[in-house]
Each structure stands twice: as structure tokens, then as C-alpha cells.
Amino acid sequence: MHLLLLGVSHKTAPVDLRxxxxxxxxxxxxxxxxxxxxxxxxxxxxxSTCNRSEIYVASSDPFQARDDVTxxxxxxxxxEPGTFMPHxxxxxxxxxxxxxxxxxxxxDSLVVGEPQILGQVKEAFQTASDRRCxxxxxxxxxxxxxxxxxxxxxxxxxxxxxxxxxxxxxxxxRKIFGRLEGRRVVIIGAGEISTLTAEHLRTHxxxxxxxxxxxxxxxxxxxxxxxxxxxxxxxxxxxxxxxxIVVTATGSQRPILTLPQVEAATxxxxxxxxxxIDMAVPRDVDPAVGDLEQxxxxxxxxxxxxxxxxxxxxxxxxxHAETIVSEELVKFASWQRSRGAVPTVVALRQRFDAxxxxxxxxxxxxxxxxxxxxxxxxxxxxxLIIEKLLLDPTEQLKALPDEETQVAYTEAVNRLFRLRANxxxxxxxxxxxxxxxxxxxxx
Amino acid sequence: xNLIPLILYAAAxxxxxxxxxxxxPAIGRAATTLLLFAVLSHTFVIGMQTMEVxxxxxxxxxxxVSSFVWLLALSYMYLELTTDERAMGVFxxxxxxxxxxxxxxxxGVERADPVLDSPWFWVHIASLLFAxxxxxxxxxxxxxxxxxxKEIKKKQLGYFYTRLPSLHxxxxxxxxxxxxxxVFLTIGVVVGVVWTAQARALSPGNINLQEMSLDDPKIFIxxxxxxxxxxxxxxxxxxxxxxxxxxxLSALGFVIILLNFLPVNYFVTTSHTFQ
Numbered sequence: 266m267h268l269l270l271l272g273v274s275h276k277t278a279p280v281d282l283r284x285x286x287x288x289x290x291x292x293x294x295x296x297x298x299x300x301x302x303x304x305x306x307x308x309x310x311x312x313s314t315c316n317r318s319e320i321y322v323a324s325s326d327p328f329q330a331r332d333d334v335t336x337x338x339x340x341x342x343x344x345e346p347g348t349f350m351p352h353x354x355x356x357x358x359x360x361x362x363x364x365x366x367x368x369x370x371x372x373d374s375l376v377v378g379e380p381q382i383l384g385q386v387k388e389a390f391q392t393a394s395d396r397r398c399x400x401x402x403x404x405x406x407x408x409x410x411x412x413x414x415x416x417x418x419x420x421x422x423x424x425x426x427x428x429x430x431x432x433x434x435x436x437x438x439r440k441i442f443g444r445l446e447g448r449r450v451v452i453i454g455a456g457e458i459s460t461l462t463a464e465h466l467r468t469h470x471x472x473x474x475x476x477x478x479x480x481x482x483x484x485x486x487x488x489x490x491x492x493x494x495x496x497x498x499x500x501x502x503x504x505x506x507x508x509x510i511v512v513t514a515t516g517s518q519r520p521i522l523t524l525p526q527v528e529a530a531t532x533x534x535x536x537x538x539x540x541x542i543d544m545a546v547p548r549d550v551d552p553a554v555g556d557l558e559q560x561x562x563x564x565x566x567x568x569x570x571x572x573x574x575x576x577x578x579x580x581x582x583x584x585h586a587e588t589i590v591s592e593e594l595v596k597f598a599s600w601q602r603s604r605g606a607v608p609t610v611v612a613l614r615q616r617f618d619a620x621x622x623x624x625x626x627x628x629x630x631x632x633x634x635x636x637x638x639x640x641x642x643x644x645x646x647x648x649l650i651i652e653k654l655l656l657d658p659t660e661q662l663k664a665l666p667d668e669e670t671q672v673a674y675t676e677a678v679n680r681l682f683r684l685r686a687n688x689x690x691x692x693x694x695x696x697x698x699x700x701x702x703x704x705x706x707x708x
Numbered sequence: 709x710n711l712i713p714l715i716l717y718a719a720a721x722x723x724x725x726x727x728x729x730x731x732x733p734a735i736g737r738a739a740t741t742l743l744l745f746a747v748l749s750h751t752f753v754i755g756m757q758t759m760e761v762x763x764x765x766x767x768x769x770x771x772x773v774s775s776f777v778w779l780l781a782l783s784y785m786y787l788e789l790t791t792d793e794r795a796m797g798v799f800x801x802x803x804x805x806x807x808x809x810x811x812x813x814x815x816g817v818e819r820a821d822p823v824l825d826s827p828w829f830w831v832h833i834a835s836l837l838f839a840x841x842x843x844x845x846x847x848x849x850x851x852x853x854x855x856x857x858k859e860i861k862k863k864q865l866g867y868f869y870t871r872l873p874s875l876h877x878x879x880x881x882x883x884x885x886x887x888x889x890x891v892f893l894t895i896g897v898v899v900g901v902v903w904t905a906q907a908r909a910l911s912p913g914n915i916n917l918q919e920m921s922l923d924d925p926k927i928f929i930x931x932x933x934x935x936x937x938x939x940x941x942x943x944x945x946x947x948x949x950x951x952x953x954x955x956x957l958s959a960l961g962f963v964i965i966l967l968n969f970l971p972v973n974y975f976v977t978t979s980h981t982f983q
Binding site: 419420422425426437439440441442443444537538558559561563567570571574 | 731733856861863865870873876877950951952
């Protein structure tokens with residue numbers, strides 16, 4: 266079995282081509298099923314996000330599979346192969362696994378380390394697996410990739426630090442307030458940036474959200490979108506006294522929150538913090554407000570600075586993440602090699618069991634005098650003996666260090682026990698066309 | 709004997725520092741494991757000393773410090789396991805190592821005055837040690853609060869910002885530690901007063917007991933620290949002095965406690981030197 270990967274990504278294809286090769290807007294499950302009907306694709310997964318469309322296939326005939334996947338892409342999207350093939354990258358076996366590991370780790374993303382991609386990889390696998398398009402190879406590969414993604418996330422700072430303004434604002438709020446559940450928010454001005462921030466705050470479970478805006482319609486729209494309440498300007502000022510987070514993003518030319526205003530509103534409040542996020546240019550909040558002891562005032566430049574710092578910190582973590590990918594790749598490759606021994610192991614097992622059965626059959630008349638319990642015991646004991654005899658050879662075969670040794674060993678076992686590996690593997694769901702040792706030499 | 713726990717505390721401290729810098733979970737677990745071994749070996753040392761003299765080694769200052777370190781380590785481990793936050797370890801371990809040097813260098817001999825042979829004495833010492841351990845944690849939480857506060861306020865989100873828990877959590881943990889410490893400090897002081905009255909009646913000739921009054925620096929400073937922590941709690945609830953002010957008061961309170969625990973005990977007090 267070989268791995269094959271064909272795909273386009275933001276690194277190889279312009280956006281209009283990616284759009285035309287996109288699967289996510291259409292039924293992804295149907296696409297995987299359509300792909301899986303081709304004879305050469307024993308297992309398949311389609312990963313499609315706005316930055317990439319990738320097809321992972323496990324096949325015993327990678328050359329045929331490559332043609333099949335190309336034909337599939339062409340037919341499914343009604344495109345001439347000539348239009349997309351120059352932008353398609355293709356990897357096989359270890360290179361394909363490395364690519365998936367890097368994707369899952371966020372190393373191949375447009376914004377390095379972004380966290381959504383791991384979820385998208387999981388979803389792609391789940392969709393394929395639900396339609397029974399996956400098997401042991403891709404299943405192992407993808408679960409391994411999930412592990413790589415998780416390792417990179419926990420062991421490196423690659424995904425750390427917000428890399429967009431609104432995320433940076435929410436991350437700061439969480440550093441001040443811990444969990445945001447039940448925190449009270451006042452939003453002044455209902456433009457695009459305050460909408461984004463309000464949405465992030467909502468997903469973190471903030472409580473009451475009061476929204477005021479000069480244009481009532483946009484305030485209403487935002488309130489409806491994030492489950493807030495529209496209030497008048499005066500009501501919003503009155504609410505400052507017990508608010509935790511204030512977001513301002515108006516088009517006003519003068520500061521709308523001055524020091525006396527904020528002082529008056531927060532004068533009697535207890536000393537728990539007030540986080541004011543000023544996203545407007547020119548600024549909505551008098552910078553002097555930030556001197557109040559309990560006020561944390563951040564404007565859009567401050568947030569932009571933290572975003573830049575986070576981006577450069579991520580860049581410094583890339584090497585660390587690449588090392589993890591390489592480490593895992595070595596382990597995965599050794600697992601894949603161990604699979605080369607599987608047909609021989611299965612054949613050996615079946616051979617031994619066949620001998621056991623025929624011997625028991627031969628002795629049937631002699632055993633006739635035994636009680637049913639005793640006969641069951643004999644059956645059990647003979648089975649256990651075989652298990653024990655085969656335990657070490659099985660493990661040794663699977664743990665051979667490289668492909669050449671493995672071919673030599675499996676061939677020796679095949680000869681010694683007169684096995685024909687391919688005749689006895691019909692029960693193996695993943696090896697309907699097993700890799701015969703001579704073939705492996707060629708690859 | 710106190711040397712082995714000291715070495716283990718120091719090793720744990722180094723690993724906590726590495727974990728703080730690199731933030732790798734595996735290193736964090738190693739740090740906790742090392743600390744656990746340090747506490748176990750320390751438990752063994754204190755257990756041996758208890759068997760040797762027949763009671764918990766509280767009467768000699770050096771051994772008292774050792775018991776305090778042990779209690780502080782236990783309290784910190786409790787905090788770490790319940791909050792799953794390891795960032796504070798790098799601040800607590802230096803205190804453990806620094807204080808544990810005293811018993812490691814000079815183990816001291818437990819020569820208890822017969823007047824101390826009272827169950828009141830053990831309650832008095834144990835509650836005060838526990839109170840001090842809580843206050844030490846509160847002071848560390850206050851210190852980390854101030855570091856975190858400063859970075860966010862100055863908009864320099866750097867080293868501590870990425871490593872420390874949120875201000876809210878630090879403040880809440882600080883409040884809890886102060887409350888717990890205050891309760892035990894109160895118990896310790898009240899028990900001390902009651903027991904002194906009793907002991908005076910039993911052994912009228914004891915010089916130490918005659919010195920027990922607010923004029924004695926040790927007792928005065930103990931009451932002062934009680935006042936500081938009482939004010940901290942009062943101010944938090946009625947004046948809204950949470951956060952930074954509370955953090956400052958916790959640090960101040962612990963400085964007073966530490967002064968009282970070591971220099972005052974060694975050089976100034978006359979009432980609390982039973983040897």
C-alpha cells in the first residue's frame with residue numbers, strides 16, 4: 266500500500282483556481298464517495314478549506330491512482346486537467362505524510378500556527394470515515410497527524426498569541442478577567458471592527474452586552490447578531506459604572522470618552538478593573554483615561570503592536586515545530602514498514618491454525634471419550650501453544666529496521682513454512698491486493 | 709539530615725525555573741515530581757526528629773523553620789494541584805530553599821522547657837506556622853499580580869504576560885490565602901494568650917512567661933501583622949481595595965511576618981526563647 270497526495274494550496278495556486286477546485290462549498294461527503302468508487306483508490310480523504318484542496322489516497326497502484334485522482338478532479342469540477350495540473354503538487358508515501366503533519370501542525374497555513382486547521386483536518390477525516398472511505402492506512406495517518414497537531418500546540422508556542430486585532434483584544438480581556446462568563450460589556454459604535462470583537466466576546470460567554478450607536482439601525486443589527494441590547498448614549502454612560510469591558514469604534518473626530526466622564530462614571534465603583542478597547546481612528550477615548558488606576562486602556566495601535574509581536578514570536582517557533590514533525594515522521598515510517606510484514610504474519614498464523622485443526626480432526630476418534638469440557642480444554646490449550654510460539658516471530662517481523670531486511674525475512678519465512686502470502690489475506694480489509702515482497706523491492 | 713530535602717528543593721526550584729521559561733508540560737510534571745520527593749524526604753526527616761524527641765520539633769528555632777518550610781511546600785502543592793497552575797512554583801521555591809538552609813546548616817537541638825509540655829503549645833505553633841505558610845503564598849500571589857498588572861497597564865505584554873494566570877485568578881487566590889492565614893493567625897494568637905494565662909498560674913517563676921506582653925517585640929509585631937491582614941480583608945470588602953492594593957498589603961504583611969520569624973526571634977525577643 267502506498268500513500269498518495271494530490272492538491273492545491275495557497276502556496277501553489279491563485280485564489281480563483283482554488284475556488285474552482287473547492288469541495289467545502291459543495292457536499293464533501295458525496296465527493297469522497299465519488300472518489301472512492303474508482304478501483305485504484307482503496308482509501309481516500311478529501312481535505313478542503315479556503316486555502317487548500319487536498320486529496321489523500323492509499324493505493325496499491327500509485328501510478329494508476331494518480332491518474333484516477335486527476336480524472337476525478339477534472340470530472341468533479343468540470344475542468345480540463347491542463348488548467349489545474351500545473352498548480353497541483355503531488356507527494357507520495359513519506360513526503361505525503363510529512364505534508365499532512367505540517368498542515369495539521371499549522372506550519373503550512375497562511376497565518377502560521379492558526380488553530381482552525383487541525384479541526385478542519387479532523388472534520389475531513391470524519392466525513393470520509395463516516396462514508397466508510399477510509400481504512401487502516403489513512404486512519405493511522407490522520408490520527409497520527411492529529412497527535413502531531415496536538416504536540417505542536419502543547420510543546421511549542423507556534424499557536425500562541427492572537428494574530429488579529431479583535432482576537433488580541435479578547436485575549437487581553439481574558440488575561441485581566443480570567444473567564445469572561447457573565448462579564449458586562451458596553452459597545453459604543455457598531456461598525457465592522459466592533460462587530461468582530463463583539464462576536465469573539467460572545468463566544469467567550471460574556472453576560473449583558475449594551476450597544477449604542479449614532480445610527481440606530483446598525484446598533485439594532487449588531488444587537489441582533491450577538492444577542493445584545495441597544496441603549497441610548499446616556500444609558501450607556503450610566504452603565505460604565507458597572508461595566509467590565511468597553512469597546513469604542515465610532516467615527517467621531519473628538520474623543521467621546523473624556524477623563525471627567527469616565528471618572529464620574531467609575532468614581533464609586535469598586536477597584537475591580539475596567540478594560541477599555543478604543544478601536545477608532547482618530548481615537549475615541551482621551552489617553553488620560555488610561556492613567557486611572559483601575560482602567561486598562563488599549564487603542565488600535567497598541568493591539569496592532571501585540572499582534573506584530575505575536576507574529577514574530579510564532580516565526581521563532583517554526584523550527585521547533587518542524588523538529589516535532591520530523592520526529593513523528595520517523596515513527597510513522599517505521600509503523601508503515603511494520604505493515605509490510607502483515608500479510609506474512611497473517612499467513613503464518615493461518616498456516617499454524619490449519620495444522621492444529623487438522624491434527625485435532627485426525628485425533629477426533631481418540632478424543633471421543635473425553636467430556637465436552639475436557640475437549641474444550643484441549644482445544645484451548647492447543648490454541649494457546651500456537652499463540653505463544655508465534656508471539657516472538659510476529660513481533661520481530663514487525664520491528665525490522667529497514668525495508669530490505671524485511672523483504673529478506675518475510676521471504677525466508679514464506680519459504681520455510683511454504684506460505685503464499687497472497688492466498689491467505691482475503692480476511693484483511695486493507696490488503697485485498699497485498700504488497701508482494703518482489704514488488705516492494707522495486708519501489 | 710535536613711540537607712537531603714534542601715538539595716531536592718533546590719533541584720525542584722531549578723526545574724520549575726526551566727519550566728517557567730520554556731513552558732513545556734513534561735518539564736512542569738518533572739518539577740512537581742521533584743518537589744513531591746523533596747516533601748516526602750522532608751516528612752521523613754521531621755518524622756525522625758519527632759520520634760527522637762517524642763514530639764513535633766517546634767521548640768528550637770532551626771527546627772521550627774524546617775517545619776515551616778515543610779508546611780509551605782505542602783500548601784503550595786495543594787494550590788498547584790487544585791488550580792493546575794505551575795507558574796507560581798518559580799516564586800515559592802526560592803523561599804523554600806532559602807529558609808531550608810537554616811536547618812541544613814545548623815540542625816539545632818531540641819531542648820524543650822518543661823513549661824512547653826502542653827497541648828496548647830502545639831496548637832499555638834501549628835496554627836501560626838500554617839498561617840505563615842498561607843501568608844507566604846498570598847505574598848507570592850500578590851507579587852505575581854503586580855508583575856502581571858504592570859505589564860498589562862504599561863502595554864508591554866511580555867515575559868510574565870504569557871506565563872502567569874489572569875489578574876482575576878491571582879486576586880481571588882490571594883484573597884483566599886489571606887483569609888485562611890488570618891483565621892489561623894487569630895487562632896494561634898488567642899491560644900497563645902489563653903495558654904500564657906494558664907501557664908503563669910502553673911509555673912509562677914518562669915521568666916519567659918513574665919515577659920509575655922505587648923511590650924515584647926515579637927508579640928507586638930505579631931499583633932501588628934494581624935492588624936495589617938485584618939485591614940486588608942476589611943478594605944477589600946468595604947473600601948473595594950482589591951487587586952493591586954490588596955497585593956501590596958499581602959507583600960507588606962509577609963515582610964513583617966518574616967522579620968518577626970527570623971531576626972526578631974534571634975536577636976530581640978525575650979519572651980519566646982525557651983532555651
